[in-house]
Amino acid sequence: MFSNSSKYAIKAVLFLAVHSHENHRIMVKDIAKPINVPQAYLAKLLQALSRHNIISSKKGPKGGFYLSEENNQHTLMDVISVIDGDDRFNTCLLSLEKCNANKPCPLHDLASPSRSIFLKSLSENTIKNFSRQIEKGEVFLPL
Amino acid sequence: MFSNSSKYAIKAVLFLAVHSHENHRIMVKDIAKPINVPQAYLAKLLQALSRHNIISSKKGPKGGFYLSEENNQHTLMDVISVIDGDDRFNTCLLSLEKCNANKPCPLHDLASPSRSIFLKSLSENTIKNFSRQIEKGEVFLPL
DNA sequence: TTTAAAATATGACAAAAATCATATTTAGGA
DNA sequence: TCCTAAATATGATTTTTGTCATATTTTAAA
Numbered sequence: 114m115f116s117n118s119s120k121y122a123i124k125a126v127l128f129l130a131v132h133s134h135e136n137h138r139i140m141v142k143d144i145a146k147p148i149n150v151p152q153a154y155l156a157k158l159l160q161a162l163s164r165h166n167i168i169s170s171k172k173g174p175k176g177g178f179y180l181s182e183e184n185n186q187h188t189l190m191d192v193i194s195v196i197d198g199d200d201r202f203n204t205c206l207l208s209l210e211k212c213n214a215n216k217p218c219p220l221h222d223l224a225s226p227s228r229s230i231f232l233k234s235l236s237e238n239t240i241k242n243f244s245r246q247i248e249k250g251e252v253f254l255p256l
Numbered sequence: 257m258f259s260n261s262s263k264y265a266i267k268a269v270l271f272l273a274v275h276s277h278e279n280h281r282i283m284v285k286d287i288a289k290p291i292n293v294p295q296a297y298l299a300k301l302l303q304a305l306s307r308h309n310i311i312s313s314k315k316g317p318k319g320g321f322y323l324s325e326e327n328n329q330h331t332l333m334d335v336i337s338v339i340d341g342d343d344r345f346n347t348c349l350l351s352l353e354k355c356n357a358n359k360p361c362p363l364h365d366l367a368s369p370s371r372s373i374f375l376k377s378l379s380e381n382t383i384k385n386f387s388r389q390i391e392k393g394e395v396f397l398p399l
Numbered sequence: 400t401t402t403a404a405a406a407t408a409t410g411a412c413a414a415a416a417a418t419c420a421t422a423t424t425t426a427g428g429a
Numbered sequence: 430t431c432c433t434a435a436a437t438a439t440g441a442t443t444t445t446t447g448t449c450a451t452a453t454t455t456t457a458a459a
Contacts, residue, residue, distance in 0.1 A: 174457045219396075259417095
C-alpha cells in the first residue's frame with residue numbers, strides 16, 4: 114500500500130503536527146528516535162518534503178523542522194505524492210489500463226468503493242485534522 | 257498493495273481459470289503474451305505456484321500449465337501468500353506494532369473495515385468463483 | 400566576526416524486487 | 430529408442446528502494 118518511505122514520512126509529519134510550532138522547531142534526531150526511523154534516511158525525506166513546502170525548516174542553531182499553519186492545511190496525500198510520486202493510487206489494483214467502472218477487473222468492485230473512501234479521506238482530511246484527532250485521544254501515534 | 261509479482265501471478269491464474277482445463281494445458285509463452293507479462297519472469301512465478309500446488313503443470317510436448325478442479329478451489333489469497341509471503345496484510349498501514357482496534361493509529365479506522373472486507377473476499381472467494389464471474393460477463397480481464 | 404549547530408546537497412553503498420539467461424529434467428511422438 | 434517440446438532449477442544481471450556518510454551552507458549567539 115504505502116512504501117516504507119511514505120510510512121516514515123507520514124509518521125514524521127504527524128509527529129511534527131502534534132509536537133512542533135512555528136517557534137518550536139524539532140531536529141531530525143529528535144523526530145527520528147521517537148518515531149523509530151533511521152535518522153539519516155529520515156533527514157533525506159524531510160528535506161524533500163521541505164523542498165516541496167509540505168513542511169518548514171530553519172537551518173542553524175535553534176533550527177529544525179516544524180509545520181506552519183499553512184503546512185497544516187496540506188493532506189497526507191500531498192506527503193505521499195512528494196515521496197512516492199503521483200500515480201501510486203491512480204491505477205487499478207492489477208495495473209490494468211483498461212479497467213474502469215464499466216469494464217471492471219475481477220478485483221475492482223471488491224476493492225472500491227471502500228478504496229475510494231479511503232483515498233478520499235487521505236486527500237481531503239488536512240494534517241491539522243489528524244493532529245486534532247490525536248490530541249483528543251481519538252487515535253494514537255504509538256512508537 | 258500488491259507487488260508486481262502478485263499482480264502478474266493473479267492475472268496468470270485468472271487467465272488459466274478461464275482458458276485452461278485438465279486436458280487443455282497452456283504454455284508459459286501463451287499465457288505471458290495475452291496478459292502482458294515478461295515470459296521468463298512469469299515462468300518463475302508459475303513454477304513457484306506449481307511447486308505449492310496452487311496450479312498444475314505437465315512437462316514435455318503437449319505440456320503446460322492448467323488448473324485442476326482442486327486448484328480451482330484455492331483463493332487469490334493463496335496465490336498472494338505463495339508469491340509475497342504471508343504477512344503482507346497482517347500489519348498496520350503504518351507498520352506500527354502497537355496499533356490495534358483499541359489504540360488505533362490515525363489511519364486505522366480510515367482503512368478498516370473496508371480493508372478487512374476486501375481481504376475477506378480475497379481469502380473467501382474461490383478462483384472458480386472469479387472465473388464464473390468473468391464467464392458471465394460481470395467482470396473483465398482486459399489485457 | 401567567529402564559532403558551533405542545524406539543515407541541505409550529493410553521492411556511495413546495501414538490500415530487495417524484478418528481469419533475463421541457460422542448463423537440466425521429463426514426457427510425447429516418430 | 431531418439432528427438433524435440435515443454436516445465437524446472439539455478440543463478441546472473443538490472444533496477445528500485447532503502448540506508449549511510451560527509452562536505453557545504455545558513456544562522457543564532459557569544
